[in-house]
Amino acid sequence: MKVALAADDEIANHYDELPLWSAPFGQLILEHVPLRRGQTVVDIGAGTGFLAVELAQRCGSESRIIAVDPWAEAMAVLRRKVDYLKLSNVELVISDAAELALPDGSVDVVVSNLGINNFDNAARVLSECHRVLRPGGRLLLSTNLVGHMAEFYDAYRQVLDQFGLDLVPLDRHIDHRATIGSTAALLEAAGFVTSFVESSFRMRFADGTALLNHYFIRLGFLDGWKSIVPAEDTDRVFTALQAELNRRSEATELSLTIPTACFDAVAQPFGQAAQAEANISSTV
Structure with a gap:
């Protein structure tokens, strides 16, 4: 699935309410993401902010949540949510994730809910995520398979x-x-040691x-x-x-199976990553 980033306020205004598509994938991330006070988290492909808003609240007000997305209309919706909820720890960046205006090693966690599905330059984005993460920092991304x-x-x-x-x-x-192998290979090439969790859900129609x-x-x-x-x-x-x-x-009825995966990737210094054997494990 690839949603066109149309300059259409109506799509953005109703985006959360119309699909439940992203929720099961986001829930996988929320089950595994580290939740610690004071950490810096970057949400790549934040959209209208479902995951960023949850993390801002679950990590506490001392945390710093940076939501990144080039879709300006969706980010305007997120801005309204942040203002309504009075979340002082969320920053919005309307930008492509291939170039993050953040120092090297300044981020504890990067998350991306279905973002990799929509990256035209996935290898470049993952490399940028590795750059901004501290050694041992974690990247959690979800995808359908x-x-x-x-x-x-x-x-x-x-x-x-x-x-x-x-x-x-x-x-x-x-x-x-995506497959488990293709996604793991992208992450490993960017300097991560990777594990993953698989699951699935159903979309049901009359x-x-x-x-x-x-x-x-x-x-x-x-x-x-x-x-x-x-x-x-x-x-x-x-x-x-x-x-x-x-x-x-x-x-x-018509029941469609959606296989899902959440990758938990640990940033390694490239010298170590080149020698590390990928630890790929699967939990259903």
């Missing part, structure tokens, strides 16, 4: 096959998502019509799904896909 919404893609594959359309774009679309008409599905996923087929085939494919999803949900 290859295999998400497998039930939807199975129906999509069937419809494409029925029409005799090329399945390669569908496979490419599915395979572009049927395919409800899914395809859902606001957040249309905002975050529908354009990508439609790009899989030639434009001249879009209408007939999606009419058939909706019918197939409805058929599959006749006896019960």
Whole structure:
């Protein structure tokens, strides 16, 4: 999923209330992030501030929470939340995370809830996170994984096959998502020693019509799904896909599985990181 950072106040104003998409991922981070008085935390890709606001309150007023995002409209929403809650320990930075105006080794924790999914320059951002973290500082990031919404893609594959359309774009679309290995490799290349926790949740809909008409599905996923087929085939494919999803949900409901992961990466000096063997562990 990649939400376009449209200059649209209405999207930003309603962003928290419309999707529950980011909450399970953020909860994974909140279960594992260090919560200590007086620490400096940077929230990369803060958006409208769900995670930054929680950390500002949970870490206490002596902490310093720096929320970073280039989406100015979303940050305006976060500003209103910070003012309403009278949070004196939150700083807002409207900026790309590839260049953080922070000294080397000045940060205790970096968090990013689904941010890596939307980085065009993930390696550069992770390198910058390593630079600003003190040795032993931690980066916690959440992501969805290859295999998400497998039930939807199975129906999509069937419809494409029925029409005799090329399945390669569908496979490419599915395979572009993160894996444990690909994400761990990015983190290790940036100087981190990495562990992770895997989980999953379900998105449930009455049927395919409800899914395809859902606001957040249309905002975050529908354009990508439609790009899989030639434009001249879009209408007939999606009419058939909706019918197939409805058929599959006749006896019960449409339930989509979302596999998730939270990576807990410890910043190592590059001399040590080059010699350290990655400690990758999985807990379901």
